[in-house]
Amino acid sequence: MSAESPGQKQGFKSFLSNALRPKKSRQTLRKGSRSTTDLRLAARPSIDEGPPPPLPPPPMPELAPLHAHRLKYKDLHAQVDSQLGERRDYTEIIHSLGTLGSDDDDHALRYSQNIHRPPGEGDIASLPPKLWGQIASYLDPAEAASLAITSITLYRRLGPGYFRELAHPQNLPYKITFLAGLDLSLPNHLLCIPCARYHTRTQRGTERLRPTHILNPLFACPNSTNALNPPPRHRITHGRMLPFTFVQLTMRAHRFGPSYGLTPDALARRWQRDNWSHTSRFHIHAGRLLMRVTSQTFAAPALTPSAQRMLLFSREDYWPYFSACAHWRDGELMPACKCALEHIPRPRSTGGLQGLEHKVKDRWTGGVFDPNALTTLCGFCRPMRRCPECPTEYLIEVKLCEDRADGRFKQAITVTRWTDLGDGKTPDGIQWAAINGCSEEYDSFQHEHYAKRGIASIFEAAFTSDTLPGQRVVSLNPKMKKLGEKGNDWY
Numbered sequence: 001m002s003a004e005s006p007g008q009k010q011g012f013k014s015f016l017s018n019a020l021r022p023k024k025s026r027q028t029l030r031k032g033s034r035s036t037t038d039l040r041l042a043a044r045p046s047i048d049e050g051p052p053p054p055l056p057p058p059p060m061p062e063l064a065p066l067h068a069h070r071l072k073y074k075d076l077h078a079q080v081d082s083q084l085g086e087r088r089d090y091t092e093i094i095h096s097l098g099t100l101g102s103d104d105d106d107h108a109l110r111y112s113q114n115i116h117r118p119p120g121e122g123d124i125a126s127l128p129p130k131l132w133g134q135i136a137s138y139l140d141p142a143e144a145a146s147l148a149i150t151s152i153t154l155y156r157r158l159g160p161g162y163f164r165e166l167a168h169p170q171n172l173p174y175k176i177t178f179l180a181g182l183d184l185s186l187p188n189h190l191l192c193i194p195c196a197r198y199h200t201r202t203q204r205g206t207e208r209l210r211p212t213h214i215l216n217p218l219f220a221c222p223n224s225t226n227a228l229n230p231p232p233r234h235r236i237t238h239g240r241m242l243p244f245t246f247v248q249l250t251m252r253a254h255r256f257g258p259s260y261g262l263t264p265d266a267l268a269r270r271w272q273r274d275n276w277s278h279t280s281r282f283h284i285h286a287g288r289l290l291m292r293v294t295s296q297t298f299a300a301p302a303l304t305p306s307a308q309r310m311l312l313f314s315r316e317d318y319w320p321y322f323s324a325c326a327h328w329r330d331g332e333l334m335p336a337c338k339c340a341l342e343h344i345p346r347p348r349s350t351g352g353l354q355g356l357e358h359k360v361k362d363r364w365t366g367g368v369f370d371p372n373a374l375t376t377l378c379g380f381c382r383p384m385r386r387c388p389e390c391p392t393e394y395l396i397e398v399k400l401c402e403d404r405a406d407g408r409f410k411q412a413i414t415v416t417r418w419t420d421l422g423d424g425k426t427p428d429g430i431q432w433a434a435i436n437g438c439s440e441e442y443d444s445f446q447h448e449h450y451a452k453r454g455i456a457s458i459f460e461a462a463f464t465s466d467t468l469p470g471q472r473v474v475s476l477n478p479k480m481k482k483l484g485e486k487g488n489d490w491y
């Protein structure tokens with residue numbers, strides 16, 4: 001006991017002195033600086049009321065490290081060589097990108113830096129034209145031309161040769177990439193892909209997606225009637241196309257502002273054709289336009305194979321009535337649709353001995369045949385299917401729906417397709433090329449965008465009202481057999 005008491009006393013003493021010692025944080029506050037870090041401390045609930053903290057807080061620096069870092073680089077930025085007008089620290093730009101946040105203060109700071117920044121023309125002019133030519137030689141024709149129009153000084157250094165190069169027919173994809181880069185300065189125009197030039201928008205702000213048979217020019221184009229040079233477009237369903245111009249308009253408006261085009265909601269449509277009803281909806285995710293098309297038709301039970309084909313295929317072009325990517329003939333999309341149709345409950349035969357047996361059985365079990373019974377799909381036709389060659393996913397469902405014609409509930413097959421239409425810059429974009437069957441490179445299970453999370457899952461998460469049950473995603477073409485029209489399974 002006697003050995004413990006001095007220790008206890010000492011402990012109590014140090015506890016008291018610790019509690020009474022002015023806190024480091026309080027010292028910092030007394031300095032009265034109005035930096036954000038101190039304000040944040042002042043806004044903290046008072047610590048004095050509660051029990052003392054077990055450890056004193058570490059000493060506070062006068063400035064937050066990030067703030068100090070910014071000031072240091074601001075100082076360096078101010079050091080401009082009086083002879084050449086060059087900045088001494090070339091890493092400033094990169095650092096300022098990393099250290100400047102997006103809050104209002106930083107916006108103002110960046111803005112004032114841009115205004116007061118000495119013009120870079122001196123820096124550009126200080127390098128000989130030969131060196132600029134060498135720099136441009138590392139760039140592709142589109143990038144080199146973009147560099148040449150950056151400023152009048154650069155244009156004088158690099159000359160008009162890069163624009164003449166773009167005019168070569170073999171450089172057409174580069175020309176389109178270069179022109180697409182001018183979108184920001186041309187809100188009243190649209191880049192026409194067949195002409196590789198900008199036309200004035202004739203329906204500015206009122207552009208609407210219309211069925212294919214309705215003439216719907218968005219600009220006056222000399223190639224509009226040239227069947228050999230058609231504008232890029234994607235088939236949604238029979239008689240419905242999505243021209244690339246609408247993807248351009250939507251993505252431009254997303255990137256630069258409403259005056260540049262349309263919102264994704266303006267593309268949404270509902271239509272009916274050949275006993276199928278379709279609903280399309282659009283959503284922008286991570287700089288790319290996503291589309292969902294839901295197609296539905298009533299399906300009678302126990303259809304024969306030929307009746308199943310009548311139900312699923314258009315006799316005009318032997319495409320499915322629902323929306324499909326360019327690879328729908330390969331793999332298991334059509335067999336899965338037919339499998340789903342097989343699951344629709346069949347009425348029992350009521351005649352003959354078998355019918356009598358059923359009647360007795362039904363009375364014995366107290367149950368009767370119910371045409372409105374829920375349809376359960378099997379492990380083959382139920383899972384979400386993803387096309388391995390393009391960013392497209394399909395889901396097949398069979399459910400009861402009300403037929404407005406007679407007010408009765410009937411079984412209906414629904415095929416929903418989710419697809420990624422790309423960034424809308426050029427039709428050579430990897431997603432647009434893949435869904436139209438123009439790219440062999442795309443692997444949807446390996447591609448970084450959808451390796452971890454499906455297109456449907458991303459799309460449905462954006463609309464909380466439409467919740468999608470957890471689905472496992474399997475390949476539409478697990479054996480990767482590519483026979484196209486020559487294959488036997490699709491029809």
Ligand SMILES: [Zn+2]
Pocket residue numbers: 192193194195196199220221222223224
């Ligand atoms: Zn044109």
Ligand SMILES: [Zn+2]
Pocket residue numbers: 339340343377378379380381382
């Ligand atoms: Zn099945």
Ligand SMILES: [Zn+2]
Pocket residue numbers: 325326327328387388389390391392434435
């Ligand atoms: Zn596909």
